[in-house]
Amino acid sequence: MRRCSGSLLLIILFLSFAVSTPQARAQVDRIVIAAGTDEDHALQAISSEQDPQKKLAMYEEFVQKFSSNPAAAAYGNWQLEQAYQATGDLQKSLDYGDKALAGSPRNLDILVSQASVAQQAKNNAKLMDYAAKGGEVCLSIAKQAKPEGMSDEDFARKVNEEKSAAQSSCEFLETSGFNAITSETDPKSRMSEIEKFTAAFPDSKFGEQVSNYALYTLGPGQLNDQTRLVSFGEKILAANPKSLTALLLLANFYGDDSKPGSAAKAITYSQKVLEIAKADAPDADKSRKVSAGVAHNTIGWAYLKQEKTAAAIPELKAAAALLKGQDEQQYARALYGLGFAYGKLSKLTEAREVLTEAVKIPGPLQAMSQDLLTKVNSARAKGK
Numbered sequence: 001m002r003r004c005s006g007s008l009l010l011i012i013l014f015l016s017f018a019v020s021t022p023q024a025r026a027q028v029d030r031i032v033i034a035a036g037t038d039e040d041h042a043l044q045a046i047s048s049e050q051d052p053q054k055k056l057a058m059y060e061e062f063v064q065k066f067s068s069n070p071a072a073a074a075y076g077n078w079q080l081e082q083a084y085q086a087t088g089d090l091q092k093s094l095d096y097g098d099k100a101l102a103g104s105p106r107n108l109d110i111l112v113s114q115a116s117v118a119q120q121a122k123n124n125a126k127l128m129d130y131a132a133k134g135g136e137v138c139l140s141i142a143k144q145a146k147p148e149g150m151s152d153e154d155f156a157r158k159v160n161e162e163k164s165a166a167q168s169s170c171e172f173l174e175t176s177g178f179n180a181i182t183s184e185t186d187p188k189s190r191m192s193e194i195e196k197f198t199a200a201f202p203d204s205k206f207g208e209q210v211s212n213y214a215l216y217t218l219g220p221g222q223l224n225d226q227t228r229l230v231s232f233g234e235k236i237l238a239a240n241p242k243s244l245t246a247l248l249l250l251a252n253f254y255g256d257d258s259k260p261g262s263a264a265k266a267i268t269y270s271q272k273v274l275e276i277a278k279a280d281a282p283d284a285d286k287s288r289k290v291s292a293g294v295a296h297n298t299i300g301w302a303y304l305k306q307e308k309t310a311a312a313i314p315e316l317k318a319a320a321a322l323l324k325g326q327d328e329q330q331y332a333r334a335l336y337g338l339g340f341a342y343g344k345l346s347k348l349t350e351a352r353e354v355l356t357e358a359v360k361i362p363g364p365l366q367a368m369s370q371d372l373l374t375k376v377n378s379a380r381a382k383g384k
Helices: 022-026 038-048 052-065 070-087 090-103 108-120 124-143 152-183 187-200 207-218 226-239 244-256 262-277 286-305 309-323 328-344 348-358 366-381
Strands: none
Touching: 038 052, 052 070, 070 090, 070 108, 090 108, 108 124, 108 152, 124 152, 124 187, 152 187, 152 207, 187 207, 207 226, 207 244, 226 244, 244 262, 244 286, 262 286, 286 309, 286 328, 309 328, 328 348, 328 366, 348 366
16 A cells, blocks of 8 residues: 655554444545556656646546545645635635545545644635534544454554554644634624634633633623523533632622522632632632632622622622722722621621722722712711
């Protein structure tokens, strides 16, 4: 057998055009042309040609002549894809690459090549399609069925070798997919790309960042789809129960929700944040401290909604301590909540103290804090 040697054929791939069994579908395509065949002789002649235009025409003829041979057609179309990419005709390059994939759909080299062209063409939809298909192929390596008669030790070695051979391609496709998400300006398209990415790369190193993009995209100012927002947050938690981003998202959602039982859910999610963030640990960084501060804030406000004013105060005090100098608006929210709670319990001096601090912070709560401070000062002046 003779292995085709294209300019991008850098990674060991595994051929399987017989896709009728689960084991075959788990494999990665590798293009191989039998030595001594007409296809082999034609490729040798093309390789010997020095004129780029003549070589291009020869590949066109090769593809048509051997169209009934999936491996040969895939290889020829792949070479045409690269040739047209070099000339700058990116659409024609993508078209030929798609033809190559039709003959070798699980070929990571071709998927990497197509992703590169799509990235150059700034075609995010195509780029994510190739990245997602590649991610599925990469996932399938570890999920393939063990061949009959192969020992567990040999099978484990085989899988590790295949994963190692595919690693650079898988990493490129994962990074390319993430880049598509970060460069997408249309919220609807971005969310579609996120859903494809998370399915293809469930354990991605970009997982937390992608989750943040999803929550931002589904939130106010973008798609504003609360139902999908909660659904996505729960999906994140199913895959990663310790995701602070998802826990905070759901805690905030239920904290703002007026339905019966929502305040209790907000408290439950926030308490999980506190358990994971461990804000008092020596190695706790700013992110963990802010997460804990927001969680205390949410619990405090949930208690206020439940008319548990006394219980809200220590939570809001803890929130203020963690958020001061870290998150201005969340700090203001904690101070306003404290001012409200102290006022309700007729602790007017304490209320005046925190509200005096709150009115110094520009933002949506500044006017509300000033209004509440005025009422507190008026009550104090009346001796109430």
